[in-house]
Amino acid sequence: MEVFGSKKAGVNYFVRQGAYAVIFKNQNRNEVGLIRAHGQQYFLPGGGIEKGESAEKTLVREILEExxxxxxxxxxxxxxxxxxxxxxxxKQPRMD
Incomplete structure (x- = not known):
């Protein structure tokens, strides 16, 4: 598993598992779909896994919602x- 960022000693991280999609616009795969939120922030479509939900079900639900x-x-x-x-x-320390 790839790890981005580093865990700082003494910090309690809020853990949130999620599922996200990379959706290509066309066969050339040179453009991807993003969700714009809070003005100028862009994210891959997807979101947090709810209790009792698989990553696959999360992805299907989040894509439909977004x-x-x-x-x-x-x-x-x-x-x-x-x-x-x-x-x-x-402001909150998080681990996704």
Missing amino acids: TGYSIKNYYLFWRAQRYFISTLPV
């Missing part, structure tokens, strides 16, 4: 973990 589209063909191609300080809605 884009209005249903997805059928998807596969896991990367697993990652990151340590960072979230600023929205409040």
Whole structure:
């Protein structure tokens, strides 16, 4: 698993597992779809895994909620973990 950021000693991180999609605009795969939030912040479509939900079900639900589209063909191609300080809605150490 790829790890981004570093865990700082003595910091309690809020752990949030999620599932995110890379959606290509066309066969050339030179453009991807992003979700714009809070003005000028851009994110991959997806979100947090709810209790009792699989990553696959999360992805299907989040894509429908955020884009209005249903997805059928998807596969896991990367697993990652990151340590960072979230600023929205409040400043908080997080590990996704």
